[in-house]
Amino acid sequence: MGEADIAVVLALAAALFMAVGDVIHQRSAHEITDEPVGHLELFLKLLRDGRWWLGSGVAAMGFACQAAALGLGSVLLVQALLVTSLLFALPLSARLSHRRVTRWEWIWAVLLAGAVAVIVTVGNPTEGATRASLQTWIEVAAVLGPVLVLCLVGARMSSGAMSAVLTGVVSGALWGVFAVLTKTVVHRLDVTSLAGVVELLSTPELYAWAVVGILGTSTQQAAFRAGSLTASLPTMTVTEPLVGCALGVVVLGETMRPGETGWVLLIAAAVTVVVATAALARGEATDLEPATV
Template sequence: MGGVDEAADLAALLAIGAAVFVAIGDVIHQRQAHEVTDEPVGHTALLLRLLRDRRWWLGSLVAAAGFGLQAAALGLGSVLLVQALLVTSLLFALPMSARLAHRRVTRREWTWAVLLAVSVAVIITVGNPTVGQARGSAEVWTVVLAVLVPALALCVAGARILHGPVSAVLLALASGALWGLFAVLTKGVVAQLDFSSWAGVSALLRSPELYALVAVAIGGTVWQQASFRAGALTASLPTMTVAEPVVASVLSVVVLGESLRPDDAGWVALVVAVVVMVVATGALARGEAASAGQPVAPH
């Protein structure tokens, strides 16, 4: 048990480090999505402009470091544990955004920040998440994709028809869902990392999770920037921030067989903590987005 506990502790530490880097990357990406151009542009055109923006690349490099720490954490701990701790990226983004906007963090924001921290602590300690298998079966993935792909298609189609906040929310929902899927796929890829022999490298290159991971990352990035551009960040960021851990947690249970292990009394505390986490995350994300300044541009 000692080895398992040590691995979980290290996974938690790596996840918190990932949250810091992700927070920095998000703050930079949010600002550049609006500052890169004043013209109304489509999803692909926006991404192409951002690819020529040095500050956006700086944010991408910082976020990549965060993803690396997240992958290391997923190699040691459960998706439920890591994703719960990654939500705390908002706690780090809050003072960063406030400093860039030349303002102070309000008492209301600190209150939500404390509630978020407490709820995450309760989920981890009371929920006691267990580690499942690293990879899901083809049958389970088939069912998941049969549900997820049409849902994503509806979100993107709706975002093209509608405009403003509704469009931003739909794109953010699609992006958050993909990043949640990204976390589950990352665990499968990390489990197969073995560069000590050509057989290990060959096995990784034959892994369907590797190519799915790349495709999901591209889609998540495109729709993330498009959601930032489609409307106010107060519409896109809360949706995205809440959708990612929710989708990742559901998939970790359905695909990887992870679970929470509270006692009978703990289930009540766990449900309350999850509700508080979702509400606090949305409130903090809304406040962070508002501080960044958001000129609304049609996509």
């Protein structure tokens, strides 16, 4: 089994663990309190919730598998496969909600799985660099930063579904950045020697990785809390791989090699992923009352 094959297995394992963690986090964020709370207050309340920590532990296993996958495969490959987390969340969420998975949900699930398989096989993603220059990251921040700030401002000025969507965009984008930073950190992870530890601790991406992870977690919980899961979950699930894959190309120089006739099929598969992800997320969302953030 080659490195790319191992990366596929690890990415699918990451998708499974993250799906379980997301389902637990969704319920915890909605049930932690009936009172209106801000982003910071919500996060602090969740830090005292045992069920939230259970979900975080499961999600951490997913992040570990994702990191291992990124150490062996491209961001394009790993992020495309992480979309399949909804395939695992679908039956789990349905069972916890005491409902049956509908025929249409299974149809969308099959379409999603098929589209991801097309992207991975036809797209033939290849690895690029493992680290970007400071100038490149400054340019990314200059473009992405104002967009995320505007989304947060819009989320604060709105409520319900719109607030959940805008906050979900921020969270998904941050997790996309997190994936690219994870690849850099993993390739500099060497705890077998003092020199390796020193090199890791002197890597600026390590500290950016930690900050982005915290911000991604806090905005994720705020998105879950802001409104219906039918608004927050599809947004985050679609935004993360889109931003992660875009940065994989722009920042790390990764490429897709579908061949001359494969681009049409690849574009069709990408559109199918977006549509099927949104449809599945709406189907798996539980009937929880939206809360005010």
